[in-house]
Amino acid sequence: MSITDQIQKVRSEFSSDLEKLSSDNSVLDKIRIKYLGRKGLVSALFVHMGTVSNEERPKMGQALNALKKDIESEIDAAISSSSDSKNQKLLDVDYTLPGDPINRGSIHPLTLVMEEIKSIFNRLGFSIAYGPEIDSDFYNFEALNIPKHHPARDMQDTFYITDNILLRTHTSDTQIHFMENNNPPVRIIAPGRVYRNEDVSVRSYCLFHQIEGLYVDKKVTFAELKGTLDYFARELFGQNVKTRFRPSYFPFTEPSAEMDVSCIFCKGGGCGICKKTGWLEILGCGMVDPEVYKSVDYDPQKWSGFAFGMGIERMAMLKYGVQDIRLFYSGDVRFLRQF
Amino acid sequence: MKVSLNWLKDYLEITESPDDVSDRLTALGLEASYVSTGKTFTDVVLGYVINCGPHENADKLSVCKIDIGDGNHYTIVCGAPNVKADIYVPIAKVGASLQNGSFKIKQAKLRGVESSGMICSGKELEINDDHSGIMILDTDAKLGTPIEDFLEFNDDVIFELDLTPNRGDCLSHLGVARELAINNNLSIPNRKIDFNESKVTNDSDYKISIKDSEACPRYCARLIKGVKVAASPDWLVQRLKSIGQASINNIVDAANYVLMDTGHPMHTFDFDKVSNHEINVRYAKNGEKFKTLDDKERELKDFHLLICDSEKPIALAGIMGGANSEITSDTTDILIESAYFSPTVVRKGAKSLDLSTEASRRFERDTDINGLIPALNQLSALIVEIAGGEIVEGFIDEYPLKKEPFKIDFSLKNCESLLGLSISNEQIEEIFSSLQITFEKDTNLYKCTIPTFRNDLEREVDLFEEVARVIGYDNIPPAHNFSGSYSSFVQDDQKLDSLLRSHLSSNSFHEHFSNSLQSQKDVEKFSKAEAVIIKNPLSQDMEFVRNSIIPGLLKAADYNAKRQEKGFKLFEIGAVHNQSKKSDTGSKEKFQLGLLWYGKEQSHWRTYEQRDIFSCKGEISNLLVSVGIDSISFKLGDQLGYANAMKVYSGKTQIGTLGSLDLAIIKEYGLKISPLFCEISLQTLREIWINRKINYRAPISYPSVVRDIALQVDNKVSAESLLKTIRVEGGTNLVDIKLFDVYQSDEVGDNNKSLAFSLRFQSESGTLTDSEVDDDVEKVLNSLKETHGTTQR
Secondary structure, three states, X not given: OOHHHHHHXXXXXXXHHHHHOOOOHHHHHHHHHHHHOOOOHHHXXXXXXXXXXXXXXXXXXXXXXXXXXXXXXXXXXXXXXXXXXXXXXXHHOOOOOOOOOOOOOEOOHHHHHHHHHHHHHHHOOOEEOOOOOEEEHHHHOHHHOOOOOOHHHHHOXXXXXXXXXXEOOXXXXXXXXHHHHOOXXXXXXXXXXXXXXXOOOOOOOOEEEEEEEEEEEOOXXXXXXXXXXXXXXXXXXXXXXXXXXXXXXXXXXXXXXXXXXXXXXXXXXXXXXOOOOOEEEEEEEEEXXXXXXXXXXXXXXXXXXXXXXXXXXXXXXXXXXXXOHHHHHOOOHHHHOOO | OEEEHHXXXXXXXXXXXXXXXXXXXXHOOOEEEEEEEOOOOEEEEEEEEEEEEEEOOEEEEEEEEEEOOOOXXXXXXXXOOOOOOOOEEEXXXXXXXXXXXXXXXXXXXXXXXXXXXXXXXXXXXXXXXXXXXXXXXXXXXXXXXXXXXXXXXXXXXXXXXXXXXXXXXHOOHHHHHHHHHOOOOOOOOOOOOOOOOOOOOOOOXXXXXXXXXXOOOEEEEEEEEOOOOOOOOHHHHHHHHHOOOOOOOHHHXXXXXXXXXXXXXXXXXXXXXXXXXXXXXXEOOOOOEEEEOOOOEEEOOOOOEEEEOOOOEEEEOOOXXXXXXXXXXXXXXXXXXXXXXXXXXXXXXXXXXXXXXXHHHHHHOOOOHHHHHHHHHHHHHHHHHHHOOEEXXXXXXXXXXXXXXXXXXXXXXXXXXXXXXXXXXXXXXXXHHHOXXXXXXXXXXXXXXXXXXXXXXXXXXXXXXXXXXXXOHHHOOOOOOOOOOOOOOOOOOOHHHHHHHHHHHHOOEEEOOOOOEEOHHHHHHOOOOOOEEOOOOOOHHHOEEOOOOHHHHHHHHHHHHOOOOOEEEEEEEEEEEEEOOOOOOOEEEEEXXXXXXXXXXXXXXXXXXXXXXXXXXXXXXHHHHHOOOOOEEEEEEOOOOEEEEEEEEEOOEEEEEEEEEOHHHHHHOOOOOOOEEEEEEHHHHHHHHHOOOOOOOOOOOOOOEEEXXXXXXXXXXXXXXXXXXXXXXXXOOEEEEEEEEEEOOHHHOXXXXXXXXXXXXXXXXXXXXXXXXHXXXXXXXXXXXXXXXXXXX
């Protein structure tokens, strides 16, 4: 077959390919490769140039170049007329069809609250520390000035592994672990899971989460404890909440206090959630008891400080209006999706 | 602890409202709430139903004509089923208030009929719980008489105190009265006892001997002869009832009354049943048996303290009396015990018997050793008053171990610097005297003597708290500056967790928190490591601390599947534990990340998400790379509880397992569809993460060249091995490899597959020529052929 015939053959094959195709750019790309690619039909013809006579060569060259140019321009024309390259009007399609589903997951409400509290104390320069969930009686009780056979043990029903090893009942154990391994000054918060041997109900569960705080430095005062925790409460619940402190009892703090915030639901007027008192109990706190310093070899004459602890579940229940504590551990995606 | 306002008024003149009293107690650290008992309404009078007919617009309502004796007839609409003509009823007049003001009765139009007042039920008047109908009264009182004039109401306010364990002194009306007197310019409360010893001399000798003075430092007793055991007088029944105590008989009630009044627990013995009239205080022998007055036989240990007569135990000291010496209707002579027992001994004893009584609660929290005799005298006087008999002259006071009041040196300067508040000497002295603390001033110190009812005040710091408490925590101004040193910083190795959470939650995973207390079944399925066992579990399904993150997620999957959720993804980050002899706590704590894929996402008009092991592989790689962990690979392996498992690696370190779980196990958890599961060791991941590095390279400015290669190869050859060869042989210019097609058909033969790779070449030193790239590709193809027997298609 002569080159001219071959050129003609390629031309007609190209025309029929072009007619068959849908207006799809990827198909056009394939056609471009088939004809104009490095190993394409047109390139193959150029290779044949070597076999033609010197006289014919310029003519052939012209013809081939014309073929290449025609194919190029026709492909370009096809591309520009294809749907992808037009300003398609949304009116032409049903734009009410739903968009692609990108499903969102969720971070657990307890994590959300924990992170929020952590970030407030991070701003105040508190670092994060952790304690073990299975701990000894010493760290959970003895070192915190709660001797065996002390009625304060009744405040926390405990799961025991052995007589001396238990599931920690509060994150206060972390105070001791941390102070044992670090010299003062100390400024930490310690989030974590704690356990209580209590029947499961709407208001209580056999485990929950706490955040403990500990600040030990020179000349720390009760007034600073109040200022710090008041700031925290306003950061968490809003600038307008009020706090009140009332005397309480924890063996590892003295003086001990309970901090309430003005009810965030009724603004202090009295409602069902605050049991008509206008106040919500938020956290326990106090000045670190000298006995605690003794058990970690800190000099109580030199250092003073405060500690506090709060339940995350309670905060989350208040913040989101969750009535049943068990929902937090159900894994119910209808619940989780809302956070 | 329940406290009656009327009772408190025996000690103090209280004019404040219950709200104010309750607030003041709370501010002092005795968290209080209250309920009003007695009459809670105003303007409710006796009325007579003259006639009663149906309401024309409502089936369930009646329209009544009422006479309340003032010459007018009132129309009242009533919804009660038992309303009828010719009955006497309580009428709340217009303007009446019910339930302490929660309801006000107004003139109203009910379904078109004017109603002037309300006929009340027992519940509406808070007289009883009956709300089935209105109260029908049987009385000959005049119409219009306020109903409180012929029905009895015991007006009182009952405070419920939530006491902290250090305040045993407030487990009594006297104790609470002392607190209320603080800062209130009230005289210090004390009960006056009208007490007369008879001239009856002690003809029936009784003896007391204490074997262990640490356990029982003091024991006092009195004898009363000729009492008559009977019902208690009304006032006593009423007082006890108001704080929720049932009446038994006059002797028991009297002891109970003085207990609730002074806080001191005493015990009454039937004197005739005390053999040889001897009291011995001693420890029990191991295994000794004793029947307490609740008729339970209890086996004792050598730390249980007993009150015995010459032959047998007659009471568990400080906890409960014995059945063998209890007061009965035949009792005439009574021996009253007023003793001080060691708090630790009582607590240990009560705890081991799981027996907590009004007495043991108080002894555990420590009692007033100087309160024994006043309480003894008060009880003796009361018994004689209500049960007759005569107090035998004299009493016994065995006091082998004298307890001195606490002495504390108090420095005002130290107090000020702890509280962050300046306090004057006058203020401090006033505070001390309101707490009945006596003191001597010694240059910079107050040498204080603490009253014996305040056993919780042992150290200087305890007094600092008392000072703050009396001043009022709310009167200490908060500091508005935060002054801390910057030398306290700790690395947070769990920061990675937040990154994982944030990535997973944006990729449609929901975070789950599961119960980490699990059943035997749960801890046997997925880990060979022995789980930690709880000695006193809540129930059998919570006997173990979890050793794997999987069961909690499976239970959540089951929970959701049963609630018509067809497709979801869950994750949990948490600690798992197993036994370990090496550690002090006999256990090892590890953190795990668990991922669970269940079912399919909802189908959609454009896309249909395919979920299989490959989509999960992709998600895990994406998760890990996004938090900065690379060189991820997967290798087949075995794992307990899995039907198919792949180990996940970062470089050479194994970080987790991905796969599908054993179908038999899936069924046990109630699931019909097998979820895919991945568990990752957070400990390992955190270590890699802490050391992660970003190796930055400048983007190459020369163009790249792409070559596609299609290979036919035996089915057994893994894609990973081909990729590895390509990567190694492709040379430094090979910057990217993509596997873009995997294909099996008759064309390639039963034992073969076809894989297509796209190779991108690029050089930092210049534009690559065709022949340079051709050489690289050729090298790759040759090596693939040699090593894996591929043919090019």
